[in-house]
Amino acid sequence: MRVTENLLSLINPAKAESCSFMSPKTPHNEPSDTPTSPTRRQVLTASTVALGGAGACTLAVPFIESLRGPEASLQQAGESEQAAFLDVDLSDLKPGDYKQVVWKRWPVFILHRTPEMMKLLTDPVLRARLSDPDSKICQQPKDAVNDYRSINPAYAILIGICTHLGCVPKFSDSRIPFLKGGLFCPCHGSEYDNAGRVLTAMPAPYNLPVPPARFVNPTTLRLGESAGDPHFTMNDIRQL
Amino acid sequence: MPPDSFEKKNMQRLSAFRKIHEHFVNFPMPAVNWLWCLGACLITALGLMGLSGLFLAINYQPDIQHAFSSVMTLERRVPAGWLIRSLHMGGATMLFAALYLHIGRGLWYGSYKAPREFVWLSGLLLMALFMVTAFAGYILPWGQMSFWGATVATHAIGSIPLIGKSLLSLLLGGPELGDVALRRFFVLHFALGFIAVALVALHILCLHGVGSTNPTAESRKPDLTTRPFHPFYTIKDAIAVCVFLMVYTGLIFFLPQLIEKQANLLPANPFKTPPAISPEWYLAPFFAMLRAVPSQLGGLIIALSSIIVLFALPWLDRSPRHNARFRPLVSSGWILFFASFLTLTIAGLEPPSAFWILLSRVALVAWFSIFLILLPYASWRDCQQEVKK
Numbered sequence: 001m002r003v004t005e006n007l008l009s010l011i012n013p014a015k016a017e018s019c020s021f022m023s024p025k026t027p028h029n030e031p032s033d034t035p036t037s038p039t040r041r042q043v044l045t046a047s048t049v050a051l052g053g054a055g056a057c058t059l060a061v062p063f064i065e066s067l068r069g070p071e072a073s074l075q076q077a078g079e080s081e082q083a084a085f086l087d088v089d090l091s092d093l094k095p096g097d098y099k100q101v102v103w104k105r106w107p108v109f110i111l112h113r114t115p116e117m118m119k120l121l122t123d124p125v126l127r128a129r130l131s132d133p134d135s136k137i138c139q140q141p142k143d144a145v146n147d148y149r150s151i152n153p154a155y156a157i158l159i160g161i162c163t164h165l166g167c168v169p170k171f172s173d174s175r176i177p178f179l180k181g182g183l184f185c186p187c188h189g190s191e192y193d194n195a196g197r198v199l200t201a202m203p204a205p206y207n208l209p210v211p212p213a214r215f216v217n218p219t220t221l222r223l224g225e226s227a228g229d230p231h232f233t234m235n236d237i238r239q240l
Numbered sequence: 241m242p243p244d245s246f247e248k249k250n251m252q253r254l255s256a257f258r259k260i261h262e263h264f265v266n267f268p269m270p271a272v273n274w275l276w277c278l279g280a281c282l283i284t285a286l287g288l289m290g291l292s293g294l295f296l297a298i299n300y301q302p303d304i305q306h307a308f309s310s311v312m313t314l315e316r317r318v319p320a321g322w323l324i325r326s327l328h329m330g331g332a333t334m335l336f337a338a339l340y341l342h343i344g345r346g347l348w349y350g351s352y353k354a355p356r357e358f359v360w361l362s363g364l365l366l367m368a369l370f371m372v373t374a375f376a377g378y379i380l381p382w383g384q385m386s387f388w389g390a391t392v393a394t395h396a397i398g399s400i401p402l403i404g405k406s407l408l409s410l411l412l413g414g415p416e417l418g419d420v421a422l423r424r425f426f427v428l429h430f431a432l433g434f435i436a437v438a439l440v441a442l443h444i445l446c447l448h449g450v451g452s453t454n455p456t457a458e459s460r461k462p463d464l465t466t467r468p469f470h471p472f473y474t475i476k477d478a479i480a481v482c483v484f485l486m487v488y489t490g491l492i493f494f495l496p497q498l499i500e501k502q503a504n505l506l507p508a509n510p511f512k513t514p515p516a517i518s519p520e521w522y523l524a525p526f527f528a529m530l531r532a533v534p535s536q537l538g539g540l541i542i543a544l545s546s547i548i549v550l551f552a553l554p555w556l557d558r559s560p561r562h563n564a565r566f567r568p569l570v571s572s573g574w575i576l577f578f579a580s581f582l583t584l585t586i587a588g589l590e591p592p593s594a595f596w597i598l599l600s601r602v603a604l605v606a607w608f609s610i611f612l613i614l615l616p617y618a619s620w621r622d623c624q625q626e627v628k629k
Contacts, residue, residue, distance in 0.1 A: 041471065045471065048475075048478065052478075061320075062319075062320030062323045062324065063291065063295055063320070063324065065319040065320045066295055066299075066318050066319050066320045066321055066324055068318075068319050069318060070299070070313045070314070070317040070318050070321075071317075072317075072318070072319050
């Protein structure tokens with residue numbers, strides 16, 4: 001053992017030091033209190049660990065990248081489904097009724113308003129309780145920036161996804177006495193008027209999104225195409 | 241070693257890691273050579289298999305309608321999916337290559353002998369586990385080779401007398417390879433990966449209970465110094481792992497045709513067997529044995545016995561001498577064994593012909609006579625010499 005140690009010390013003093021660590025005869029007096037410059041071994045260890053860490057990080061890149069899933073290349077190509085239209089027949093929708101259709105991957109509510117519902121929307125008492133009464137935040141195409149948030153005051157066309165955390169609200173009368181025929185989100189209790197405008201002091205921060213739409217004839221609504229704001233896309237909406 | 245070296249590093253708080261420190265920092269290693277680095281390569285390969293396997297599993301659908309297309313979606317549309325799958329497919333080859341070399345090292349240096357019987361047995365159990373895992377994993381893409389490989393293997397199980405048919409229906413959950421069977425193979429493959437990790441831990445614990453074999457112990461100038469695992473063998477293992485990873489990446493980036501058979505790029509068709517069926521190379525020796533024996537049941541028994549005989553090895557060779565280098569008869573035996581293993585591997589990959597069947601039979605006879613005749617005889621002779629001394 002002595003011989004090997006001496007031989008080793010000729011080749012590499014640090015190695016011999018480590019060997020003496022194995023022999024109980026030699027006292028182990030490492031100056032632990034005095035600061036010393038790093039030994040060659042410490043430098044080597046640190047650089048090996050750093051290089052190995054860099055390798056591990058590099059290996060992680062494709063794995064993390066893969067988590068974007070099989071649709072990643074489609075998302076990159078942009079809105080390839082831009083041309084997805086849906087024509088909805090509204091001839092059977094009586095005033096006060098609503099229907100729910102699925103356009104792209106979203107639930108769309110279409111409400112045929114009664115004259116009282118339309119009148120309510122311009123009521124100053126209601127407007128005072130709304131978070132964004134004039135639809136200033138981009139949650140709708142430009143042709144829907146009006147008191148009814150619609151291209152036609154007789155119809156409310158809304159994407160039924162609460163802007164709080166994504167639940168689907170339902171039509172119901174509000175707890176607020178004057179607000180009849182609004183939307184209520186069952187998850188966290190956000191309330192909207194019948195134009196999808198959120199009330200103040202609600203968990204939801206924004207009005208419900210309005211999809212681009214136009215009437216191809218008086219009873220047929222085409223979702224996905226806006227006459228007044230042709231360049232509008234769903235990506236323009238602040239929160240969906 | 242000084243008892244306080246662990247505390248010295250201010251790690252009293254982390255006393256839970258004391259065992260790790262004992263096993264991977266202070267562990268005393270004899271003067272082992274480069275072949276002892278294969279264990280680290282195997283752990284690396286297993287780790288990469290686990291990582292890539294998890295990412296494959298989140299993209300895989302275990303039913304016969306969607307399995308093949310989900311794998312193709314992963315290959316073509318998931319970002320870097322091709323890389324993850326190549327890592328897993330190439331990983332099987334690298335893992336088995338390192339595994340067989342590791343076992344060959346154990347044979348040559350007598351690492352299976354007392355007091356390391358449990359190291360040897362747990363290692364063989366791991367080998368068997370990896371074979372089953374690899375077989376189950378190969379079925380999952382549900383390509384032509386997957387389907388027909390599985391068909392052949394399940395029929396082999398079904399041919400076992402008395403219990404074969406009922407065993408098969410328990411395994412497949414129905415009369416044939418279908419949705420239920422595919423889902424079972426997926427769960428089996430996934431679960432066995434984790435069981436393998438646990439067995440590796442057991443294997444290392446068994447090894448650390450007795451320490452590594454010293455290959456120089458029986459030479460004229462034995463090197464009896466021990467060195468701490470860190471930094472001596474961590475560095476050596478790290479270099480070996482780097483070389484291993486270079487071969488691994490070379491394989492998956494430059495030789496993809498070696499790790500995936502073209503027939504498996506076609507979805508499974510239960511009405512058309514591909515023109516040439518050959519197993520993955522790591523199962524080829526046992527496939528060649530099935531071919532070499534002119535009996536359905538006999539072939540199965542021979543193939544199974546060829547592995548069982550390895551389990552009996554510590555009791556077939558009871559000589560106190562380990563290193564085959566200093567046992568001329570045994571070393572020629574092992575060289576013959578390695579040659580017959582290679583012969584059987586090649587024979588299993590070649591299309592069946594009279595020449596290869598003859599060679600496989602010769603190799604089979606060599607395989608069994610080494611274990612059942614040569615080793616017990618050499619061991620008896622060694623014991624006689626010890627008694628004389």
